[in-house]
Amino acid sequence: MSDHPDHPDRSDRSDRSGNDVRRWLTERVAHYLERSPAEIDPGVKLRAYGWESIHALGLCVDIEETVGLLVEPTLTWDRPTVDALAAHLTELLAGGRVSAPPERPAATA
Amino acid sequence: MTDFVAHIRGRLSAERQMVFVQDNGEPIRLTFTELDRRARAVAVWLTGLGVTDQPALLLYPAGLDFTVAFLGCLYARVPAIPAPLPDAGAPHMRRVRALLRDAGAGLVLTDAAHASGLSDLGARVVVPSADPGAWAPPALGGDTVAYLQYTSGSTSEPRGVEVSHGNLLHNLGLFRALAAGKPPRRLAGWLPHYHDMGLVGLQLQALHTGADLVFMSPNAFVARPVRWLELISRYGADWTVSPDFGYSWCTRRVTDEQLAGLDLSTLAMALSGAEPIKAATLAGFERRFAPAGFRPTTWNPGYGLAECTLMVSCVPRGQDVTVRGFDPSALERHEAIPDPAGVPLVACGPAAGLDLRIVDPDGCVPVPDGGIGEIWVAGPSVALGYRGRPEETRATFRAGGGRWLRTGDLGFLLDGQLYVTGRIKDVIVVNGRNLYPQDLEEAASRANPVAGRSAAFGVRRSDGGEHVVLVQEVRRGGSAYLGETAEQVMDLVSREFAVPLSLLLVARGVVRQTTSGKLRRRHMRDLFLGGSLTPLHAEVDPALHDLLETVP
Numbered sequence: 196m197s198d199h200p201d202h203p204d205r206s207d208r209s210d211r212s213g214n215d216v217r218r219w220l221t222e223r224v225a226h227y228l229e230r231s232p233a234e235i236d237p238g239v240k241l242r243a244y245g246w247e248s249i250h251a252l253g254l255c256v257d258i259e260e261t262v263g264l265l266v267e268p269t270l271t272w273d274r275p276t277v278d279a280l281a282a283h284l285t286e287l288l289a290g291g292r293v294s295a296p297p298e299r300p301a302a303t304a
Numbered sequence: 305m306t307d308f309v310a311h312i313r314g315r316l317s318a319e320r321q322m323v324f325v326q327d328n329g330e331p332i333r334l335t336f337t338e339l340d341r342r343a344r345a346v347a348v349w350l351t352g353l354g355v356t357d358q359p360a361l362l363l364y365p366a367g368l369d370f371t372v373a374f375l376g377c378l379y380a381r382v383p384a385i386p387a388p389l390p391d392a393g394a395p396h397m398r399r400v401r402a403l404l405r406d407a408g409a410g411l412v413l414t415d416a417a418h419a420s421g422l423s424d425l426g427a428r429v430v431v432p433s434a435d436p437g438a439w440a441p442p443a444l445g446g447d448t449v450a451y452l453q454y455t456s457g458s459t460s461e462p463r464g465v466e467v468s469h470g471n472l473l474h475n476l477g478l479f480r481a482l483a484a485g486k487p488p489r490r491l492a493g494w495l496p497h498y499h500d501m502g503l504v505g506l507q508l509q510a511l512h513t514g515a516d517l518v519f520m521s522p523n524a525f526v527a528r529p530v531r532w533l534e535l536i537s538r539y540g541a542d543w544t545v546s547p548d549f550g551y552s553w554c555t556r557r558v559t560d561e562q563l564a565g566l567d568l569s570t571l572a573m574a575l576s577g578a579e580p581i582k583a584a585t586l587a588g589f590e591r592r593f594a595p596a597g598f599r600p601t602t603w604n605p606g607y608g609l610a611e612c613t614l615m616v617s618c619v620p621r622g623q624d625v626t627v628r629g630f631d632p633s634a635l636e637r638h639e640a641i642p643d644p645a646g647v648p649l650v651a652c653g654p655a656a657g658l659d660l661r662i663v664d665p666d667g668c669v670p671v672p673d674g675g676i677g678e679i680w681v682a683g684p685s686v687a688l689g690y691r692g693r694p695e696e697t698r699a700t701f702r703a704g705g706g707r708w709l710r711t712g713d714l715g716f717l718l719d720g721q722l723y724v725t726g727r728i729k730d731v732i733v734v735n736g737r738n739l740y741p742q743d744l745e746e747a748a749s750r751a752n753p754v755a756g757r758s759a760a761f762g763v764r765r766s767d768g769g770e771h772v773v774l775v776q777e778v779r780r781g782g783s784a785y786l787g788e789t790a791e792q793v794m795d796l797v798s799r800e801f802a803v804p805l806s807l808l809l810v811a812r813g814v815v816r817q818t819t820s821g822k823l824r825r826r827h828m829r830d831l832f833l834g835g836s837l838t839p840l841h842a843e844v845d846p847a848l849h850d851l852l853e854t855v856p
Contacts, residue, residue: 248802
C-alpha cells in the first residue's frame with residue numbers, strides 16, 4: 196500500500212487536464228477506501244462507499260501536497276463525487292472563478 | 305496532599321517541558337515552570353473577573369494555549385469544561401450552547417485566532433499580562449470540582465461529569481502504580497485535549513508524574529498517521545496511548561518506506577482504551593512494527609470511562625497481554641466459556657485500587673462466576689456525579705446502596721482480569737469517537753421535518769468495528785419520494801457526522817414509542833439484526849450484509 200500519491204503532470208501544472216485530476220482523485224479515493232480504482236464510479240456519492248472523516252482528512256492533505264490547494268475536509272461533502280471534486284479542483288487550478296457550492300458548507304464533526 | 309494544584313506545583317521543574325508539534329512540523333515548547341507562571345497569570349485575571357467557582361468553557365485548537373488556560377482555571381478554582389472547537393455551522397453551535405446552558409457556564413475562553421468566529425458566544429481571549437506574582441492559591445480540597453468532562457455532545461441530554469481534585473489525584477495515582485516503579489519520562493500522543501484520555505492520560509499525567517509531553521493535533525495524526533510514530537521515534541518517548549483505531553490506522557497506512565525510518569524501541573508502555581480492543585489490531589501492529597523495535601510486552605490494554613475519571617483497569621507495565629478465545633454462542637447468552645477456537649477477547653487487566661463487580665443489569669444482583677453482566681465500580685476515582693442532574697447522578701453513581709458506579713458496559717472477570725464484551729448504554733463508538741443516538745436522530749429530523757420518529761443504534765461489523773444504523777419513519781409514498789427522502793437524510797446525517805451510515809425508511813408506527821429511548825433503540829436493533837424489519841426503502845452498507853439474516 197502506498198501513501199505516496201502519483202503526481203499527475205507534476206512537470207507542468209498548467210497542462211493538467213480535468214481527466215488527469217479525475218484519474219488521480221479516483222486513485223486516492225480508492226486508496227483510502229481500500230478498493231481498486233475500477234470500483235469507484237466517479238458519478239456516485241463517496242458516502243455510498245463508506246467515506247468518512249478519517250478518509251477526508253487524508254485526501255485534503257494529498258490535495259494540499261500534490262495539487263497545491265488548501266481545502267477543508269468538508270469539501271468532500273460539498274462536492275460529494277469524484278466528478279464534482281475533479282471539476283472543482285480543475286476550476287481552482289485554472290484560476291477561474293469558482294462557483295459557490297450548492298449549499299452552505301455545514302460542519303463535519 | 306488533597307489537591308492537584310499543590311501536587312504539581314510541588315514538583316515543578318524547568319527541566320521538564322511540553323512540546324506541541326504543529327501541523328507544519330515546527331515544535332512549540334513550554335517548560336513546566338513557564339506553564340506554571342502563565343497559569344498563575346491567567347488565574348489572577350480570572351479571579352479579577354469574579355468568576356471563582358463558575359464553570360468556564362474552553363474552546364481551543366490543539367496546542368499549549370489550551371493547557372495554560374486549563375491550568376489557569378484550576379489555579380483560580382474555576383471548573384474548566386474542555387470541549388471541541390465548534391466548526392462553522394448551526395448544528396455545532398447549537399451543541400455548544402446546549403452545553404453552556406447545562407453547565408451554567410458564563411465564560412467562554414478561546415485563542416486569538418478563533419475569538420472573532422466565536423464572538424456570538426461572547427468568547428474571550430485570556431489576558432496574559434496579569435502579574436503571576438499576585439496569585440494566591442485558592443482553598444482547594446479533595447472534593448473541590450477540578451473540571452467538567454462532558455460525555456455527551458448531545459443537544460438533548462448533555463451530561464457533564466464533575467471530576468474532583470481527589471478523583472484526579474487518585475486516578476493518576478493508579479497510572480503511577482501501573483508503571484511498576486518505573487514512571488514514564490516522556491509521553492507522546494495525538495488525542496484531543498477534550499477527550500478524557502487526552503486530557504488525563506496525556507496532559508495531566510505529564511504534570512502529575514513530572515514527565516515531558518510531546519503531542520500533535522488529532523487531524524495531523526489522522527491525515528498522516530506516521531507522524532505519531534515519528535514523534536515517538538524522534539523524541540524517544542517511552543509512553544503513549546490511543547484508542548484501538550489509532551493503532552490499526554497506523555498498521556494500515558504506514559508505508560514500508562516510512563517504516564524504515566522509525567525507531568519504536570524506546571516505548572515501554574503503549575496503552576489502548578476508550579473503545580473495544582481487537583486482538584487482531586494488537587497482533588497486526590506487533591507484526592508491522594516489530595522491525596522498528598516495537599515489543600509485544602509494550603501493550604497495556606485497559607478499560608475506563610470519564611465517570612471514573614479515566615481508568616478503571618489496565619494491564620501493568622511489563623506484563624504479557626492475555627488474549628483468550630470464548631465460545632461465541634455462549635457469549636450471546638451472556639456466559640463466558642473459554643474455547644480456544646472461539647472469539648478472541650483481550651483482557652483489560654485487574655482493577656487495582658478500585659472495587660469492581662459484575663452485576664445482572666436487570667436485577668442489580670452480582671452474577672455468578674463466568675457470567676457476563678454490567679461492570680460496576682467503586683472507589684475514590686469515581687467522579688462526584690453529573691452536574692445539576694441529581695436524578696441521573698443517583699441512578700448512575702449511587703447504585704447498590706450508594707457507592708457503586710454503573711458503567712453501562714458489559715463484561716466479566718476471569719483469573720482476576722476484566723474482559724469487556726459489550727454495552728447496554730446507547731452510545732456508539734466509531735474510531736474512538738463517541739456518537740450519541742439522540743444527536744443522529746435530531747439531525748435526521750432536521751433533514752426531513754415531516755418524518756416521524758427515528759431510532760439510531762450501532763451494530764458490530766464482522767471486522768469488529770461499529771457501524772451506525774438509522775431507522776426513520778416516513779409517510780408512505782412512491783419510490784421517487786422515498787428515494788428522495790433517503791437522499792436528504794443520508795446527505796445531511798453523513799455530512800454532519802462524517803461516518804458511514806445505513807438507513808432504513810419504515811412506515812409510521814414501526815419505531816415503537818416507549819418511555820425509555822434506550823429500550824426503543826435496543827428493540828429496533830434486535831429487529832434489524834433479526835431481519836424482521838420490513839423497510840419501505842433501505843440503503844444498507846455492504847459491510848453489514850453478512851450480518852443480516854435477511855438483507856432488506
